[in-house]
Amino acid sequence: MTASITRRYRFSASHRLNSSELSDEKNREIFGKCNNPYGHGHNYELEVTVRGVVEPATGLIVSIQALDDYVQSRVLERFSNRYMNLDLIEFAQLVPTTENMASVIAGILSHQWEAAFGKRGPALARIQLQETARNGFELLLKAKAGTSPETSERAKIYA
């Protein structure tokens, strides 16, 4: 029997929404106050959903400690208290919107997922990134054990 388990993590980071492909005027028009020159911060909430077999011996899908360590070392430690535009290589050319952040985080997490949780182990099924209480983005990944081609592609690009 399978089930999904979702763990919620928190981190704070800052960004400025500005695209190098657009004029200053166009950036201001599209991003509004999010384009203010010195950036601003958010308290992000990241949900990571793992789907897999509930192991008969343990009753667990995944070790929460192992999942926490994995997310902590790959995402939280890198994103936490950073100005994403300058501190994270992933956003050197990419606007750090919550959409793009969710996609980047999915890429980072799926990159070495199989190595960490096993080829036949539980799958990374969903990322939900909440920017404020009023807006967030959800990314559903292929609910299949191991890394799907789509997510490994992302990993290549961003991780």
Next chain:
Amino acid sequence: VVEVTLEGDPDPTTGMVVDLKEVKDILKREVVDPMDHRSLNFEVQPFDKVVPTAENIALEIWRRLAKRFQPLPSKLYRVRLYETADLYVDVTEDDVNSKQLQR
């Protein structure tokens, strides 16, 4: 905290998917009364034999509810069990029907 989601078409007359009173009664009888303020390991079956992880408790709640919601016009869509505010388990029909997901 347990969240139970039912799926169905709203009744044309009442505008309701399901009578919430009936849902409440079933939840109370099948889940809350037998499990509330109990030591799951010692007092609630099958947790004398099965480890009462959030995963297993969610699956057991699904089993207890799935058959009870048969006579109602709506069917069980999801059981979500919160172990803490930051950790929850979802069980859906796909999970119960899955042939052990790739095994």
